[in-house]
Amino acid sequence: KQEVTQIPAALSVPEGENLVLNCSFTDSAIYNLQWFRQDPGKGLTSLLLIQSSQREQTSGRLNASLDKSSGRSTLYIAASQPGDSATYLCAAYSGNTPLVFGKGTRLSVIA
Amino acid sequence: GAGVSQSPRYKVAKRGQDVALRCDPISGHVSLFWYQQALGQGPEFLTYFQNEAQLDKSGLPSDRFFAERPEGSVSTLKIQRTQQEDSAVYLCASSLASGPIDLHFGNGTRLTVT
Numbered sequence: 001k002q003e004v005t006q007i008p009a010a011l012s013v014p015e016g017e018n019l020v021l022n023c024s025f026t027d028s029a030i031y032n033l034q035w036f037r038q039d040p041g042k043g044l045t046s047l048l049l050i051q052s053s054q055r056e057q058t059s060g061r062l063n064a065s066l067d068k069s070s071g072r073s074t075l076y077i078a079a080s081q082p083g084d085s086a087t088y089l090c091a092a093y094s095g096n097t098p099l100v101f102g103k104g105t106r107l108s109v110i111a
Numbered sequence: 112g113a114g115v116s117q118s119p120r121y122k123v124a125k126r127g128q129d130v131a132l133r134c135d136p137i138s139g140h141v142s143l144f145w146y147q148q149a150l151g152q153g154p155e156f157l158t159y160f161q162n163e164a165q166l167d168k169s170g171l172p173s174d175r176f177f178a179e180r181p182e183g184s185v186s187t188l189k190i191q192r193t194q195q196e197d198s199a200v201y202l203c204a205s206s207l208a209s210g211p212i213d214l215h216f217g218n219g220t221r222l223t224v225t
Contacts, residue, residue: 004153032212043115043202043216044154089153091211098170099144099211101153 002027004092006102013080014110021075021105023090031095033066033073038087038104047088048075080109115217117203123223124193132188132220136205143186144211145178146202148219154202160186161209193224 003026013019023033032051036044048057048064050073056065061078073090089104116135124130136143142161146154147170156170162183171178175194180186190197200219206212 034211041218043204043218044214045216046214049212091153093211098156098159098167099214101155103151103153 002030002092002094002097002100004090004100004102006088006090006105008105009103010106010108012108012110015080015082017080017109018076018078019080019107021077021088021090021107023073023075023102025071025073025092025100027092027094028068028071029094030068031093033064034091034093034099035062035064035073035075036089036091036101038089040086044089077107080107082109082111085109115203115205115215117201117217117220119220120218121221121223123225126193126195126224128193129189129191130193130222132190132201132222134186134188134203134205134217136184136186136203137207137215138184140205140207140215141209142206142211143180144204144206144214145186145188146204147172148200148202150199157188157201159211190222193222195224198222198224 007022035047050066063076087104087106091099091101145157148154158178159167160180175191177189202219204214204216
């Protein structure tokens with residue numbers, strides 16, 4: 001059964017820093033790996049989706065990488081801003097099974 | 112509509128009551144998913160519809176939980192004889208694709224069972 005772990009659980013950084021959020025998954029036979037953002041009291045917003053054949057995806061200041069063999073993905077946020085404060089969740093999809101989410105990393109960017 | 116709409120936004124139920132949670136997906140979206148999110152946790156899959164067909168209900172925690180999407184658009188998640196452990200945020204997501212790709216989430220219904 002797929003298990004997804006995110007480290008750290010919470011992170012606080014000053015504005016302008018570059019940061020990395022980590023995601024690991026136990027079953028490397030994934031179809032894709034997805035990153036989401038969740039603001040308090042809101043649903044999830046899809047950020048990036050990396051297919052199993054891809055190594056990374058970029059959107060603006062966000063870059064997500066995928067290493068299937070080691071069961072890891074990272075989300076890199078460049079030049080962080082207070083508006084980036086939110087919970088970031090990763091989720092692994094293995095095709096026939098439901099999307100499996102991690103518990104998320106709660107990010108605070110301090111002005 | 113502009114996005115996925117869920118109602119009510121908040122629901123307080125006394126233990127033993129039945130509740131019904133509604134999800135209006137984006138028009139034309141084929142796939143619809145229900146997730147349960149406990150405080151401080153990631154969303155946990157409950158059930159999946161492709162149009163009106165419920166293709167996967169493996170995540171429903173007990174037979175007290177029932178979901179339907181009779182006309183392939185609006186979906187209702189019903190919980191019978193609510194228990195305190197049912198307290199959570201219930202999220203609905205829809206997608207144009209036949210699977211959890213490019214998901215659009217609603218803001219959820221926060222259910223509190225007292």
